[in-house]
Amino acid sequence: MTLAAVDAIKQAQVVAFPAVRDGAESMAASIAEPWIRPEQRRLPLVFPMVEAAEPRRQAWHQAAAALAAELECGHSVVLLCEGDASLFATSSYVVLALQQQYPRCPLRVIPGITAISAAAAAGAWPLALQQDQLLVMPCPDHHEDLIAALADAARQERVLALLKLGRRWSWVRPLLEQQGLLKHTLFAERVGWADQRVCRADLLPAGQRPYFSLLLIRQSWPKVMP
Template sequence: MGVGPGDPELITVAAQRAIRSAQVMAYPVADLGREGMAARIAAPWLQPEQQRLPLLFPMVEAAAPRRQAWHAAADAVAACVQQGQAVVFLCEGDSSTYASASYLLLALQQRHPHCPVRMLPGITAAAAAAAEASSQGMPWPLALQQERLLIQPTPDGPELLRPLLLNCRSSGQPLVLLKLGRRWLWVRPLLEELGLLESAIYGERVGWPQQRLCPAVQVPAAECPYFSLLLLRTSWPEVLP
């Protein structure tokens, strides 16, 4: 199920109800022993007597350790379910959008096809950032009318991002770049070169007490946290209020 992003209050009634009735709280962690982001967000809703089940989702490029971890996560969840326990898997943002929950879902389907699953959606970081911008006097509809919103991870180099930005500039397609992080170092100069810096909003740790949300022009080129994104809009539909 999706929680947050960031703000514990951004949770559906269905998700709250599912948490209340579960015996096991599972959540992804990048390293065993480290607290997971989803668990931290959901903390106000968890009960001390509920069993914690941190599941390793390593942030590595290699396929084998990731597959191994997804299989192990599915096996651990299925084992709890087989013992009659209701398990909730907490996931940051929406559970179907670039989400650890999706890998768990696919691994469960493959390895434990009879394990019952209910998927509860959440709020994407893109939607949360747009809403925050709008709340701060920077009205930011993610998509209007016939626009084709593009949400994707920031490509790995300027040569890959440049054509994407040129297309957004000429077509007016609104864009959300996730996984901005350290790439901001070279993304900012590229936006500036293409005359797009003034058309973007930078969002960092949206929904957290340390949230930073501002015009991208105010953010110097530097490495940014993993939980950062960029909203880009180069034009508006003709017919507006």
């Protein structure tokens, strides 16, 4: 949590947070828990984890309406999110829906610490140096797409940050092993939590991992190094 985020939570009357269904635990709310006071009202906003477009659109617009209604009543409100609010974040859709439907609604986005930065720090793993490129992307679903991304990355001296690894680790590990890349890959799971796991990927057997897991893959180093 950044000082700015803690400050914003302190000043809010209402603390909104995403949940996948009514009553479900919210990762963002549990991270912020130590800073939420009992007198602050909690406002869970349900965002179903589905592929279909319509339920997702509906949820974003309902969330925007709920937040705008709080402001209309003169309540200050924060919407929590995990990591940075602009990187693969539900909060981005809510911001867009607010700008579209409630253009006069005052809003401020507070930058957060991305899981990639947190993982790199936890592993003391330089994310990008000198002329390196850094590509942040969801882990592909298919072998051939990952092979192509790795080949491009090798050509371009590009570090890959693969999010949403989870169950894909079962087939990604053997593929990285085949490509000789396991030792050049950092695995990070539940960074920042008591049960965080951050290690070189060759030390982790294949199998399903939690949704909150990622890989950082570096295939080359710059010429000028300590």
